[in-house]
Amino acid sequence: xxxxxxxxxxxxxxxxxxxxxxxxxxxxxxxxxxxxxxxxxxxxxxxxxxxxxxxxxxxxxxxxxxxxxxxxxxxxxxxxxxxxxxxxxxxxxxxxxxxxxxxxxxx
Numbered sequence: 001x002x003x004x005x006x007x008x009x010x011x012x013x014x015x016x017x018x019x020x021x022x023x024x025x026x027x028x029x030x031x032x033x034x035x036x037x038x039x040x041x042x043x044x045x046x047x048x049x050x051x052x053x054x055x056x057x058x059x060x061x062x063x064x065x066x067x068x069x070x071x072x073x074x075x076x077x078x079x080x081x082x083x084x085x086x087x088x089x090x091x092x093x094x095x096x097x098x099x100x101x102x103x104x105x106x107x
Contacts, residue, residue, distance in 0.1 A: 030064040077103045
């Protein structure tokens with residue numbers, strides 16, 4: 001049985017690689033849901049319906065953060081890149097370049 005998140009035969013992948021792929025898929029799904037809610041909220045005229053959608057979108061933010069944290073705890077280079085870019089003021093591209101350099105120091 002094949003799944004879209006696998007680009008290699010699943011039976012040839014380690015359990016760790018399969019879990020990683022599942023979490024990446026989950027992260028993608030949460031991101032898509034956040035975007036869908038943003039679109040719905042932007043056009044919804046009914047205040048109560050919009051409030052419910054905003055509440056649901058907030059849950060997706062939490063799920064996204066949890067998925068991301070899981071992945072960052074297991075991939076040091078990814079963690080280093082995110083630590084170099086996220087939650088810093090300044091030029092995002094420059095921060096990204098600096099973070100990429102810091103990644104080179106990670107084995």
